Amino acid sequence: MATSSRPHTVSRPQNLWHTPGVPSFLEDLYRGTFRWDLIHPFPVQDGADQQAGDRVLAAFGALLRERVDPTEVDVSQRLPTGLLDALVAGGYTRLQADPELGGLGLSSMNTFRIVQAAASWSMPVAQLLSVQNTIGVGSYLPALPPGPLRDTISARVRGGVISGNADTEPAGAANRRRMTIATPIEGGAAYLLNGQKVFTGNGPVAGMVNVTATVQGPDRDRVRVFFVDTSSPGFSVSAHHEFMGLKGFPAGALTFDNVRVPAELVMVEEEHNRRLTPELSRLIIRGRVHTIAGPSLAFGKLCLHWSREFANRRQVDDRPLGSFEEIQRMVSATLSEVFALETLAQWCLLGEDARDGERAVNLRYEQVAAKNLSSMTCWRMVDRTMSLLGAEGYESAQSKARRGAQPLPVERAFREARGLRISGGVDFQIDNWTSQVGIFWCYYPEPENARAIESEQVDVSCLDDADLTEPNLDHLRFTAHQVKAFARTCLALARRHPDPQELFAQEHLLIQLNQVASELLLMSLVLARTSRYGRLGPDSTQELADLYCAAARRRIDDLWRRITVEQPGEHASASAAWLAGDRWAHLMSDVLTETPPTAS
Ligand SMILES: Cc1cc2nc3c(=O)[nH]c(=O)nc-3n(C[C@H](O)[C@H](O)[C@H](O)COP(=O)(O)OP(=O)(O)OC[C@H]3O[C@@H](n4cnc5c(N)ncnc54)[C@H](O)[C@@H]3O)c2cc1C
Numbered sequence: 001m002a003t004s005s006r007p008h009t010v011s012r013p014q015n016l017w018h019t020p021g022v023p024s025f026l027e028d029l030y031r032g033t034f035r036w037d038l039i040h041p042f043p044v045q046d047g048a049d050q051q052a053g054d055r056v057l058a059a060f061g062a063l064l065r066e067r068v069d070p071t072e073v074d075v076s077q078r079l080p081t082g083l084l085d086a087l088v089a090g091g092y093t094r095l096q097a098d099p100e101l102g103g104l105g106l107s108s109m110n111t112f113r114i115v116q117a118a119a120s121w122s123m124p125v126a127q128l129l130s131v132q133n134t135i136g137v138g139s140y141l142p143a144l145p146p147g148p149l150r151d152t153i154s155a156r157v158r159g160g161v162i163s164g165n166a167d168t169e170p171a172g173a174a175n176r177r178r179m180t181i182a183t184p185i186e187g188g189a190a191y192l193l194n195g196q197k198v199f200t201g202n203g204p205v206a207g208m209v210n211v212t213a214t215v216q217g218p219d220r221d222r223v224r225v226f227f228v229d230t231s232s233p234g235f236s237v238s239a240h241h242e243f244m245g246l247k248g249f250p251a252g253a254l255t256f257d258n259v260r261v262p263a264e265l266v267m268v269e270e271e272h273n274r275r276l277t278p279e280l281s282r283l284i285i286r287g288r289v290h291t292i293a294g295p296s297l298a299f300g301k302l303c304l305h306w307s308r309e310f311a312n313r314r315q316v317d318d319r320p321l322g323s324f325e326e327i328q329r330m331v332s333a334t335l336s337e338v339f340a341l342e343t344l345a346q347w348c349l350l351g352e353d354a355r356d357g358e359r360a361v362n363l364r365y366e367q368v369a370a371k372n373l374s375s376m377t378c379w380r381m382v383d384r385t386m387s388l389l390g391a392e393g394y395e396s397a398q399s400k401a402r403r404g405a406q407p408l409p410v411e412r413a414f415r416e417a418r419g420l421r422i423s424g425g426v427d428f429q430i431d432n433w434t435s436q437v438g439i440f441w442c443y444y445p446e447p448e449n450a451r452a453i454e455s456e457q458v459d460v461s462c463l464d465d466a467d468l469t470e471p472n473l474d475h476l477r478f479t480a481h482q483v484k485a486f487a488r489t490c491l492a493l494a495r496r497h498p499d500p501q502e503l504f505a506q507e508h509l510l511i512q513l514n515q516v517a518s519e520l521l522l523m524s525l526v527l528a529r530t531s532r533y534g535r536l537g538p539d540s541t542q543e544l545a546d547l548y549c550a551a552a553r554r555r556i557d558d559l560w561r562r563i564t565v566e567q568p569g570e571h572a573s574a575s576a577a578w579l580a581g582d583r584w585a586h587l588m589s590d591v592l593t594e595t596p597p598t599a600s
Pocket of ligand 1: 131164165166167168169171172173174175198199200201202243246251419422423424425426428429432507
């Protein structure tokens with residue numbers, strides 16, 4: 001890769017993930033510094049906190065089993081009557097809120113465990129709870145200063161309000177501009193909201209929604225968050241969404257027709273020029289660990305369980321299915337991926353619960369990475385398990401029940417898992433954004449450690465205190481070297497493209513680079529956690545780490561091959577010709593392309 005050493009003069013874009021003075025393992029990884037000391041010894045959940053979580057989980061599990069028939073919810077597309085009230089009464093809609101507000105005061109890790117448990121039983125319930133607890137109105141409380149907004153939200157939380165976050169609009173969430181407009185009235189004492197939102201989780205059952213809207217100003221437009229009481233005149237639920245999965249989850253299109261919002265119910269935040277406000281952005285990043293990584297891990301664990309159930313009862317020509325080499329590879333791959341996702345969730349959340357005196361680390365970068373790492377890994381696990389179960393995997397649970405077969409709901413999990421790659425942001429676009437905002441933020445302007453990045457020396461002191469088997473030590477050595485190679489590639493790219501926009505036009509390259517960084521992140525975490533458990537004894541996870549890292553290395557090798565070898569290709573001209581309708585009409589021969597009539 002040719003390089004020039006021209007210094008960069010470009011000013012940095014805004015990066016809300018960076019916290020000055022607080023170290024971040026992944027941010028340093030982007031810069032080519034492998035901070036093993038930040039992740040090792042790997043954190044564990046505090047014993048008392050774990051027990052507090054166990055108690056809530058026991059009661060919550062009982063409520064789920066008693067009140068929710070997950071297959072019936074999926075088929076009827078409706079949550080059981082009275083379930084919402086039961087969830088509110090049990091405090092499950094206020095998992096982290098102060099007990100004084102009727103909340104359970106749970107830690108982030110225990111909140112995750114509740115969402116995971118819900119997803120393992122009924123994904124619509126999990127989605128309702130995770131939206132409510134992580135991006136609903138109550139989640140803003142820690143960021144609100146004393147005043148009328150805080151008082152109003154506190155009162156609504158105390159009253160058991162259900163809420164959701166209305167951001168996506170029909171034109172598409174990726175647009176920087178929000179078409180919902182807030183117009184100041186009454187000399188600035190209130191705003192009139194006009195616009196439409198789509199896919200708002202909990203929208204149809206919410207008493208309050210937080211809505212992003214554009215306030216047009218004399219100098220420039222600003223996006224702000226408005227807290228809207230859904231009993232306000234002009235608010236309506238204009239449609240109920242039905243998804244491939246999540247049947248029964250209340251998601252709706254919301255219309256705001258001259259809805260009056262008092263000025264004190266608008267969150268005024270620091271200046272920003274992004275499509276999401278800083279606080280909403282922070283909540284969504286952490287929230288996705290619950291809404292996406294929680295169900296991803298739950299489905300992975302179910303896949304492990306289902307694989308065992310099926311493989312142990314199935315034979316091929318009198319030979320147990322579990323004795324075939326390929327099946328063993330499939331089961332062990334899922335096993336190692338469940339271990340990896342559990343590790344990722346722990347890393348992303350245990351630090352959130354760190355007490356005074358414990359070392360502060362910035363987890364935002366890892367929380368961003370968790371979205372794709374977990375949903376894509378989940379997708380691999382569910383897809384693999386569906387193949388393992390053959391036709392029984394593809395058949396619905398109710399169909400199996402009708403013929404007396406074991407009704408494992410693999411087909412339902414498959415439908416749910418696909419949505420995890422879309423809700424909260426489409427997978428490839430998250431990679432693309434992360435590369436721009438996270439990785440290359442470190443390279444424009446050129447980083448101070450550019451010379452260290454260029455040097456051939458790799459710090460492998462991590463090997464000294466790692467309690468790992470030889471294969472895992474080799475994975476750790478590989479990771480340390482790869483972190484350096486990764487940074488060298490980024491530095492060379494940034495130098496070759498002094499104007500970042502020129503580099504950012506190469507989206508495919510950026511996406512693949514982010515995938516390399518994410519793979520390196522999860523390998524590091526898996527090795528750090530494994531080192532904590534040691535090499536001996538029943539808790540040792542050395543085999544799982546080796547399995548996971550070996551597979552991750554194959555993916556990394558493949559990504560590098562594509563990054564360095566792939567040629568520009570014909571994608572631009574071929575897709576432009578097709579989209580314009582200019583060429584290859586014969587490829588549509590013999591298919592009926594008109595949209596079929598669909599009853600609404
Ligand atoms: C189950 C579910 C629950 C949801 N819950 C909520 C909720 O509670 N609140 C809420 O506000 N929203 C919610 N959403 C919406 C969700 O966040 C969006 O669907 C998601 O962010 C993608 O946005 P979009 O569908 O508007 O697609 P768009 O943003 O319009 O994107 C369309 C396509 O363009 C691609 N694209 C965009 N920019 C680029 C680019 N620069 N280069 C290349 N490709 C690009 C995207 O990746 C995508 O493939 C939910 C969605 C689902 C499926």
